[in-house]
Amino acid sequence: MDDSTSVSVREARANLARLLDHAAEGEPTVITRGGAAVAAIVPIEEYNALEEAADELLARKALRTLAEEGDATRATLADVLADIFGTSEPDVE
Template sequence: MTENSVTVREARAQLADHINRAEQGMPTVITRNGLPVAAVVPIAEYEALEEAADVLLAREAEAVLAEGGGTVTMAELLADLFAEPDRGAA
């Protein structure tokens, strides 16, 4: 698989071409100031990455539980997710 790399400006100007490349199985890496910042990839590759991330997170959760890690209620989880960040933390 050949990787194509373009600047944000080039990607914007030729987005349809990069989408067509992705449909054909060829990713395009988008760079800003010479650094990779995004990619247009075939949807199957994106879905595989999402699935792999889900499996990894599930394995990590199982390991924590196996080590006697505690559980939390949904209310505790939501409170933690929506709590204000600690501004004094370094």
């Protein structure tokens, strides 16, 4: 995101439609508050790619954890629900 534009929150509010047009054209915009970057308006394709990459990383981590644990005892969904709702038997229907 080195080529991104940076605008303050005030500027972003005043120019949101223009910033959205820029995003649609592939140009990200960083929004700052007090000089510090706090958010970004990015093209939806970049956002979707980021979401897919995060999902892939989580899936790989889960598979790695399962492989490391081997045959270790795992909680069932019923165990998790019982723990969440504080019952010995979950009320699942």
